[in-house]
Amino acid sequence: MPKTTAYQATIEHISILDEHANFDSELGEGVMTDEQALHLYEHMVNCRELDEVAFKLQRSGRMGTYPQNKGQEAAAVGVALALQKGKDWIVPSYRENAALFMHGLPMHYILMYWMGDERGSQMPEGVNVTPLSVPIGTHMLHATGIAWAEKLRKTDGVAATFFGDGATSEGDFHEAMNFASTLKVGVVFIGQNNGWAISVPRSKQMNSETLCQKALAYGMPTVRVDGNDIYAVHYAAKEAVARARAGEGPTFIECVTYRLGDHTTADDARRYRDEQEVEAWRNRDPILRVRKYLTAKGSWDDARDEALKAKAKKIVAEVVDAAINVTSPETTDFFDDMYASLPEDLRRQRETMRTSSLGQDPSQVGLNSAAVGQAASVEGR
Amino acid sequence: MPKTTAYQATIEHISILDEHANFDSELGEGVMTDEQALHLYEHMVNCRELDEVAFKLQRSGRMGTYPQNKGQEAAAVGVALALQKGKDWIVPSYRENAALFMHGLPMHYILMYWMGDERGSQMPEGVNVTPLSVPIGTHMLHATGIAWAEKLRKTDGVAATFFGDGATSEGDFHEAMNFASTLKVGVVFIGQNNGWAISVPRSKQMNSETLCQKALAYGMPTVRVDGNDIYAVHYAAKEAVARARAGEGPTFIECVTYRLGDHTTADDARRYRDEQEVEAWRNRDPILRVRKYLTAKGSWDDARDEALKAKAKKIVAEVVDAAINVTSPETTDFFDDMYASLPEDLRRQRETMRTSSLGQDPSQVGLNSAAVGQAASVEGR
Amino acid sequence: MATLNLVQAITLTLQQAMQADERVILLGEDVGLNGGVFRVTDGLQAQFGEHRVVDTPLAESGIIGTAIGLAINGMRPIPEIQFEGFLGPAYDQIVNHAARYRNRTRGAIPVPLTIRVPVGGGIHAPELHSDSPETIYAHSPGIKVVYPTTPSDAKGLLTAAIRDPDPVIFFEPKKVYRSFREEVSEDDYEIEIGKAKVVNEGSDLTIVTWGASLFECLGAMDNAPDDVDIELIDLRTIFPMDIDTIAESVEKTGRCIVVHEAPLTGGMGAEVSARIQERCFLHLEAPVQRVTGFDTIMPFYKLENEYLVDAKRIGSAIAETLAY
Amino acid sequence: MATLNLVQAITLTLQQAMQADERVILLGEDVGLNGGVFRVTDGLQAQFGEHRVVDTPLAESGIIGTAIGLAINGMRPIPEIQFEGFLGPAYDQIVNHAARYRNRTRGAIPVPLTIRVPVGGGIHAPELHSDSPETIYAHSPGIKVVYPTTPSDAKGLLTAAIRDPDPVIFFEPKKVYRSFREEVSEDDYEIEIGKAKVVNEGSDLTIVTWGASLFECLGAMDNAPDDVDIELIDLRTIFPMDIDTIAESVEKTGRCIVVHEAPLTGGMGAEVSARIQERCFLHLEAPVQRVTGFDTIMPFYKLENEYLVDAKRIGSAIAETLAY
Numbered sequence A, B: 001m002p003k004t005t006a007y008q009a010t011i012e013h014i015s016i017l018d019e020h021a022n023f024d025s026e027l028g029e030g031v032m033t034d035e036q037a038l039h040l041y042e043h044m045v046n047c048r049e050l051d052e053v054a055f056k057l058q059r060s061g062r063m064g065t066y067p068q069n070k071g072q073e074a075a076a077v078g079v080a081l082a083l084q085k086g087k088d089w090i091v092p093s094y095r096e097n098a099a100l101f102m103h104g105l106p107m108h109y110i111l112m113y114w115m116g117d118e119r120g121s122q123m124p125e126g127v128n129v130t131p132l133s134v135p136i137g138t139h140m141l142h143a144t145g146i147a148w149a150e151k152l153r154k155t156d157g158v159a160a161t162f163f164g165d166g167a168t169s170e171g172d173f174h175e176a177m178n179f180a181s182t183l184k185v186g187v188v189f190i191g192q193n194n195g196w197a198i199s200v201p202r203s204k205q206m207n208s209e210t211l212c213q214k215a216l217a218y219g220m221p222t223v224r225v226d227g228n229d230i231y232a233v234h235y236a237a238k239e240a241v242a243r244a245r246a247g248e249g250p251t252f253i254e255c256v257t258y259r260l261g262d263h264t265t266a267d268d269a270r271r272y273r274d275e276q277e278v279e280a281w282r283n284r285d286p287i288l289r290v291r292k293y294l295t296a297k298g299s300w301d302d303a304r305d306e307a308l309k310a311k312a313k314k315i316v317a318e319v320v321d322a323a324i325n326v327t328s329p330e331t332t333d334f335f336d337d338m339y340a341s342l343p344e345d346l347r348r349q350r351e352t353m354r355t356s357s358l359g360q361d362p363s364q365v366g367l368n369s370a371a372v373g374q375a376a377s378v379e380g381r
Numbered sequence C, D: 001m002a003t004l005n006l007v008q009a010i011t012l013t014l015q016q017a018m019q020a021d022e023r024v025i026l027l028g029e030d031v032g033l034n035g036g037v038f039r040v041t042d043g044l045q046a047q048f049g050e051h052r053v054v055d056t057p058l059a060e061s062g063i064i065g066t067a068i069g070l071a072i073n074g075m076r077p078i079p080e081i082q083f084e085g086f087l088g089p090a091y092d093q094i095v096n097h098a099a100r101y102r103n104r105t106r107g108a109i110p111v112p113l114t115i116r117v118p119v120g121g122g123i124h125a126p127e128l129h130s131d132s133p134e135t136i137y138a139h140s141p142g143i144k145v146v147y148p149t150t151p152s153d154a155k156g157l158l159t160a161a162i163r164d165p166d167p168v169i170f171f172e173p174k175k176v177y178r179s180f181r182e183e184v185s186e187d188d189y190e191i192e193i194g195k196a197k198v199v200n201e202g203s204d205l206t207i208v209t210w211g212a213s214l215f216e217c218l219g220a221m222d223n224a225p226d227d228v229d230i231e232l233i234d235l236r237t238i239f240p241m242d243i244d245t246i247a248e249s250v251e252k253t254g255r256c257i258v259v260h261e262a263p264l265t266g267g268m269g270a271e272v273s274a275r276i277q278e279r280c281f282l283h284l285e286a287p288v289q290r291v292t293g294f295d296t297i298m299p300f301y302k303l304e305n306e307y308l309v310d311a312k313r314i315g316s317a318i319a320e321t322l323a324y
């Protein structure tokens, strides 16, 4: 028997509510109630509104770089619905704001974060969310560790972590997946395959046609879903969370989606991708199809939709106010949380806002303070 | 169509000359001539002899830590036979000495290396071998880059890189595989799955039953072979090298093998693994089965075998002499190749063998050299 | 001569290097069609093709590790790391591999490689986009660390780095990228790696600095009393350090301030200070002062200007050092 | 009281910490059944089980990255990195993640984590098994760097590190592991992180050192003329640095030598030197001298003793500093 089979695998693809709003009732049966779907719809709408407003804030100079989530809201809410607030953890990248809001993060925190304020990551008590991860691909290891702690304590909290197609190229992705699978801890890995990593398309990022096949390397259960379909995402997430909670280890879910906006406000996607491609994906918008489906079903109507959108505008306007009107951070803030208690030398730096030894101790022998005062007055001219 | 197939894969396992020396003539046909087999046999025997002698050198205090290759020689020679000396590259770990010797590395270099002498890595002109890699899993990226250079120059050299099962856990393994596959460059990845990474068994290293399945993550052709079977290894290597040379990209070959010795001379494997397991693998020794097979076939006999082993002893004795009698390295050697030309400050450090400014310039103003001389004489007492 | 900003000067240098030497290739994240997030490689893929300006997968260790392989096998790769904060995942390949190959093979396998990295704060960027890790690499033997400030220095030093037979990290102060222009020669020229530049001659006090802080030093000098005569040195290369130029200056002035963005403790300011007192002990009239980043994480951008050294802090240090 | 070597003192400390606090777990390569390659965790898996002493996959970034997650979620992980040379792949997780979480979340997410790392040369080990990267981490805000030399200091400092609410790198000089024994209390005690120890009082010259070099300093002191009275300080913590103890000493002696294994340029010797001249400028009678590793790759073991600082080089520096 010279040639035998060393290994074999098949991975499923799941789609329930397709881009034409056709619903597969067999698979879709019981995935979520219409109320739940509306709840997710509302979150998606709020998030989209925030996204558009954030874009304008940046353009008008009131915010730094911001990465729009536009087009990827389904993956966020479909997963978040499967999680328990205050018990499970979300370890995010930066394109799943809606998941964080559902999990308890106040919306204005996200704006504060992108306005360059650490207090946007100062998670309120009980909000089990780690900060957005600007460095790509490095945070999933933390999710694995967080889930591991649950296992060690014999609690059944789950850690869900989001990341992009590009992030799967980092070594840390590999290590996070391998540790999670080997240690059999309850992580749900959500790979948001939006086809692009800034200007680099999937085909230059990897030679694999799918992200899901990467899970095979770790002997990890995996599935590929239509990432713009809240039902398909939730179907897979529910299963993965149940597996994790039961102590049966991690799952990898590939959500096939698309970034409708630029990479961030600092990017201009027209430099590298076709408008046609974007247009095609606009038609696959995760929000549109839910509205269509629920409207067709009679669970929703245009009037309610208008009201919802008006409410979204109001919510977001308040969120913007909250973010903009936050007290200015103190200069000393960046010292105060360096360590639980400040080492002497840092304390000196903090108090004097100086690193030079003469500046830190103007009364020292050898230093003619009077002369300094004189010079300083010249300096200020 | 809710559930469809997102991905499917099958990987083959290849075995030709099994542990009972049964030869599969269908698959084995034309893999290599008996002369070639004998050539590999000879290399394996030499390498095994070197291994045993190196062990004794360490035990008698004439060499530092040494990692025996014992039991894994087939993967080394089966691959090396598929490569062209002076054209293709080998980017090794430290358990494939025989491959390096076949590829042109003088045998005493390996001993010099483990005797703590950089000149053991000072590759002679035309020997396309990178140094042994003590850090685990970090060198395969260099193989990918080396192969990439061939592609850019439109030459068809191939880079073969060896590493262990443990090494596949490092992030750099992942990145080397992904770059190679995405850039479609001619690397042959040889994963020597010997079941252990020091004391850590495969099952604690990964949740995957095989190494070969890891290649699926990258859309990379892969195969699993009996790593103690020179025919199976060579069968796979020939195919992989041909693919690489033709510009069709990388291949991953899993060689299932076993480390018959301790991890290194600093290790005591009895602390963590069963003697029974080792015993079972002793019977699968890659050297034994070739001898049996060729003897049964009439291509080899006991007298020639004895002569070969006597010759191996002689060769290795000479190699040991060469390594031991090498001139002592100069103290300044570790400065001289820091940069193509030595920066001024390093030149000063080299000349004075001092880092302190007074030591580097004893004639400077302020330093009472006479007093130093006096003190120095006391120091020498 | 052309009037170029720092970005343009670097683009021009890369273009000329690629024209002159087929072995030179660029690789990194978004360096191709997109021209890099700072547009430093803009137009180069169009000119030289996809094989010589390569968008790699998103993996910094992979970028440097494969660049090492390219260099081993005869190429002259110029990898870009998108921001200095993302050098982290590549640290091992730089420090334990690129930097060591020549030495550990006793010259048999050199690794000629130029790693381009935008560096430093001051552009209101997100987390991990504003650090100053030059000391980390200066303390890692086997690698040269170049950190130019002006367009013309950048051109000469980058040309030298690309031709250098050893690995070089080439830091590009991103705050300066488009902050000013100057005359830059389009001719081929090199500036020797390891040589500082005396930007302004003076006799009362020496300031040693590099990167964007140079302009804060100039600001402080402008504000200083007219009769204070300050010698300003742009270090330009962090390793190997041009201590001779510094020592010569401090022997003249007797007073010195070192200014850099990186945190105080263990920063290169300490090295400069230590060497000055080793070389100029009997000339020193005041302790060498360090005006640097604090020993904290670089804050998000709302507070980044509180962290960064500025003309005011430097000015105070000038006054104090002179009053000692 | 027991008479223990450094390995035994650390084993005992880990054992006591695990007994006292269920949240403490050990993870790393070969730390389980094998007890670690230096046997520091020997017997602990048998005592505490596979869940609390965990053999991880071979991936340093993974070890630190998951330890961060463990710490975030309430555990007190103690990862081991097998040799300091293999900190490289974990650099990013340590410096950009473990060190920053508390600050970037303004205190909401602290990361209490103690990373144990055998460090330094002198044991005839292969490549990348003999480095001294303490400065790299001391220059990275957010992490404390502890580097004890003696068994009893190690026990007190490791106990403090494990209880510290912030990440600590705990370097263990492997040359000292089994080189001597001393009395170590089996009682619970902490030694404050950030406090140096005056090993020997003296009035003529101060030596500041840490790690295995301490013994070379003692050797040099033995060889020094009888009338030379040297104050020897074991720094013990690299960051935060106890400059007060050093300054007090140098104000008394007026002369100082810093001794360490790591390369000269950018090493912590520079920081010590810079701070001394900042604090003790008017007291200094000679330039602070640095007796350190050279700015080269640590050579393979045939030449490692040429690289390492020894009593002879220190002795010469003593003589020279006194003769200034």
Ligand SMILES: Cc1ncc(C[n+]2csc(CCOP(=O)(O)OP(=O)(O)O)c2C)c(N)n1
Pocket: A095, A134, A135, A136, A137, A163, A164, A165, A166, A167, A168, A192, A194, A196, A197, A198, A259, A263, C029, C058, C082, C086, C089
């Ligand atoms: C370690 C690291 N390297 C590079 C970058 C720069 N960068 C920011 S986002 C990005 C692309 C990310 O792509 P992907 O993971 O697919 O996520 P997406 O933005 O598409 O959601 C890159 C290269 C970074 N932030 N971190």
Ligand SMILES: Cc1ncc(C[n+]2csc(CCOP(=O)(O)OP(=O)(O)O)c2C)c(N)n1
Pocket: B095, B134, B135, B136, B137, B163, B164, B165, B166, B167, B168, B192, B194, B196, B197, B198, B259, B263, D029, D058, D082, D086, D089
């Ligand atoms: C980056 C790195 N981490 C840890 C080590 C310590 N170490 C040396 S060999 C080894 C196990 C290697 O196992 P494997 O890759 O399976 O190769 P094998 O020794 O079995 O051939 C370990 C952990 C190292 N050398 N490099």
Ligand SMILES: [Mg+2]
Pocket: A164, A165, A166, A192, A193, A194, A195, A196, A197, A198
């Ligand atoms: Mg993407």
Ligand SMILES: [Mg+2]
Pocket: B164, B165, B166, B192, B193, B194, B195, B196, B197, B198
């Ligand atoms: Mg192995």
